[in-house]
Amino acid sequence: MSLLTIDTLTVTFGDFTALDHVDLHLDEGQLLFLIGPNGAGKTTLIDTITGRTRPTHGTITFNGHTLNKRSEHQIVRAGIGRTFQTSAVFEELTVADNVDLAASARLRPWQLLRRRRTLPPDVIRHLDRVGLTDHADRPAATLSHGQRQWLEIAMLLAQNPRLLLLDEPVAGMSADERTRTGALLTEIAADHTIIVIEHDMDFLRRYADQVTVLHEGRILTHGDVTTVQNDPRVQEVYLGRTPQKATP
């Protein structure tokens, strides 16, 4: 069943065309990797799906509903969650409160006035899933870079999304952290639909099934990792170098 359909999506900023007639189709349960050189429009695409940026032309349909005019929090509540390229958490709140904030965002205002005495089971479950149970009561500011990325994923899961959009989830991580993130991703992919923006070719080869390549706002090609990697157009886009080296 089609979960996300993007139809002739165009986004322009003044004279600059960030996305140019992009068509994308995502089935329930799919794990899609999105790659492309800097400025290809990857983040703009995610921004547009989540309502941060408005489409100039075209439509985005999620689960049978058009998203074009919905506000950001409405899109979150419709079931689309995202992370940001630069990891962002609420640093003055504890790790558990960060997840709780995401889990309770849908409650009515009067329900939010009561004090939370114990952690909701869902929050405990998500913390456990990303391996941050031991850090639950510490301020999020004390987490390492990798742990922050995992906290973001826990916050995302707490929103109960059907579609997850991850913007460079392993950027800046150590090899060990990458492996753990990869395992986490595989686990989440079992019951979620996911789009991942990632530059790391090694990570892509290990965890990606389907890859879509964006270049200058257009979809260059789409296919499995090996096919895409051997595509001369993709190699040309990355100026004859391996995609890995094209990463800043």
Next chain:
Amino acid sequence: MDALITQLPVGLAIGAVLLLAALGLNFTFGQMGVINMAHGEFIMIGAYTAYVLHAWIGVNPAYSLIVALPVAFAVTGTLGWLLELGLIRHFYGRPLDTLLLTFGIGMILQQAARDTFGAPNVDVPAPPWLTEGITLGDIRIHYARLFILTLALTAVAAIAYYLNRSRQGRQMRAVIHNRDLAAVTGINTRRVDATTFFIGSGLAGIAGVALTLTGPTGPTLGTNYIVDAFLVVVIGGLGQLRGTVIAAFALGMLNATVEAWTDASLAKLIAFTAIVALLQARPQGLFTVKTRALT
């Protein structure tokens, strides 16, 4: 030293009034960064709410003050909410325009009060149980001052609970910390803005009711407090509850003790000089938010 002790109740009372006036600004100005010049007029409307309850509706003075507190909170809170919804939200990111806009709103509200209640001051009688006082040694403590102090400290406790313990307060802090992240976390940031304004303006109403205990109520009541209230928030550090509390009482004590030696206007001058000196040394105020935000 003697002056310090005898002036202690006066200083605490002035501090408590300043604190009540500044607590609301701690939300609208401290948290959201909106300079609402009509905040003083919200204080004035809070005081007139107490007057209307007593003089027009005829609530028994014995408990009209207690009734006036929640009613004034609702009245000025709703006014603030409407102001945010109808006007201020269209001016976010334009502080100078907001300042002029709310200054104008303040003048409209002042004139509206003058038209409704007349230019002369009106009096709201204090409940009989607040007119007395007790004497401890050299110090005379009026129950009215004690009441204002208790009210201010209760308000601080309630706000501390709200911001730190309730999920709604945490949502508010989250929106201020990182608006984009709050939105993708599923928080309705527009509603949080409106709620912040409602609470901040409602607190002005509470301050207004408290001010009826200290003197007569007139259309320009708020203008006497607005500058001091902004100063308290700035000295304390923006959005810092504990800074606001300390700054309010420090300014209150400074005013009261200096006033005991000299006179009211000289005391004001000395207080302002001290503030200017302090802000030269610490432009960010007494306390600042510690974050390691990347953006």
